[in-house]
Amino acid sequence: MRSLKIKDICDKGSSNLKQKDVEGKQGKYPVFGASGYISSIDSYHQDKDYIAIVKDGSGIGRVSFMPAYSSVIGTLQYILPKKGFDIKYISYCLQSLDLSKYKQGAAIPHIYFRDYGERFVNVEDDENEQHRIVELLDAEFAKIDAIKANAEKQLQWAKDLFQSALKDLLTPKEGWEEKSLKEVGLTQTGTTPSMSHKKYYENGIMPFIKPSEINYDGLGGINYDTQKLSLLGAEKGRVFNEGSIFMVCIGATIGKLGISNKIVSCNQQINVLTPKECYCNKFIYYAMLNPYFVNNVIKEGTSAQATLPIISKGKWEQLTIYLPSLSEQQIIVQKLDLLSKKVKQLQSNYEKTIALCNDLKQALLKDIFG
Numbered sequence: 001m002r003s004l005k006i007k008d009i010c011d012k013g014s015s016n017l018k019q020k021d022v023e024g025k026q027g028k029y030p031v032f033g034a035s036g037y038i039s040s041i042d043s044y045h046q047d048k049d050y051i052a053i054v055k056d057g058s059g060i061g062r063v064s065f066m067p068a069y070s071s072v073i074g075t076l077q078y079i080l081p082k083k084g085f086d087i088k089y090i091s092y093c094l095q096s097l098d099l100s101k102y103k104q105g106a107a108i109p110h111i112y113f114r115d116y117g118e119r120f121v122n123v124e125d126d127e128n129e130q131h132r133i134v135e136l137l138d139a140e141f142a143k144i145d146a147i148k149a150n151a152e153k154q155l156q157w158a159k160d161l162f163q164s165a166l167k168d169l170l171t172p173k174e175g176w177e178e179k180s181l182k183e184v185g186l187t188q189t190g191t192t193p194s195m196s197h198k199k200y201y202e203n204g205i206m207p208f209i210k211p212s213e214i215n216y217d218g219l220g221g222i223n224y225d226t227q228k229l230s231l232l233g234a235e236k237g238r239v240f241n242e243g244s245i246f247m248v249c250i251g252a253t254i255g256k257l258g259i260s261n262k263i264v265s266c267n268q269q270i271n272v273l274t275p276k277e278c279y280c281n282k283f284i285y286y287a288m289l290n291p292y293f294v295n296n297v298i299k300e301g302t303s304a305q306a307t308l309p310i311i312s313k314g315k316w317e318q319l320t321i322y323l324p325s326l327s328e329q330q331i332i333v334q335k336l337d338l339l340s341k342k343v344k345q346l347q348s349n350y351e352k353t354i355a356l357c358n359d360l361k362q363a364l365l366k367d368i369f370g
Contacts, residue, residue: 013045033076034058056108161343180317181321190271193238201230247297254310287323
């Protein structure tokens with residue numbers, strides 16, 4: 001093995017394609033972004049397999065092996081091997097590195113080839129040895145990917161089962177009453193909490209929920225760890241008790257739903273429903289988690305033809321759900337809670353499996369490239 005700089009084993013290339021200019025196109029040649037396939041256009045930048053590195057924004061430094069006759073948008077960079085180096089060998093070499101350490105900028109982080117290109121890597125000169133290593137890693141990575149795919153399949157099966165149960169158990173039956181959200185409870189829009197809510201802060205901190213923290217597990221969960229508001233930054237606003245139901249009603253993620261299990265606040269993109277005491281909060285939540293209800297929210301929001309989808313408080317309060325007796329609400333909730341718990345356990349297992357598989361891949365790469 002020899003120690004060479006990245007710039008000695010590959011060259012860079014750039015793209016002038018913007019995501020907004022290629023979205024919705026229906027050409028022949030695929031265009032990729034940081035999250036994967038975007039659309040297809042009538043031309044391509046690369047006629048051979050290539051490597052792409054995310055150079056701007058989310059996922060910065062991530063390395064991907066890309067197919068010939070395709071392109072990437074400008075937030076990614078083309079990496080092409082120099083003569084004597086196998087494309088997949090170089091791809092595996094770069095995947096063994098943490099290129100995010102070269103990031104610059106705070107608002108929109110980015111990395112430059114001129115910086116990470118100076119990094120030394122250990123590589124084989126002999127192309128036959130490169131090919132042997134690629135075959136070895138291809139085989140091992142395929143086994144690991146099969147484990148990940150099986151875990152994903154099991155999780156999707158459980159989610160599908162939950163959605164089926166949700167539909168079956170919440171289909172209106174004789175004796176059920178149709179109620180508007182205004183009849184069901186009080187709706188308020190989020191704001192920043194005030195200093196007067198000091199008693200709700202733990203060690204001077206309160207969870208402050210934004211759309212990105214809602215429905216993070218696909219089942220209405222709320223992530224309380226990523227956004228917290230200190231007393232020093234608090235202004236006048238509203239605080240919501242546990243059992244309150246949160247739905248994103250403004251923005252690209254309109255329709256996302258969550259139910260709180262602690263006292264929190266949230267921003268103005270979210271409507272919060274506090275059901276009346278005569279109803280089971282969890283049943284109301286499941287009724288609103290029903291795809292039929294969520295689709296109505298999305299439909300009402302996008303029909304406004306605003307820059308961002310938005311459903312007004314008035315429209316929101318007119319939406320309806322069907323309610324059985326309180327005792328039946330509680331029975332249905334018990335059944336759905338049991339299924340939801342199983343799905344969340346599989347979700348946790350899946351995330352652990354993915355993390356272990358990724359760690360195993362990195363261990364294999366480190367063992368070869370040092």
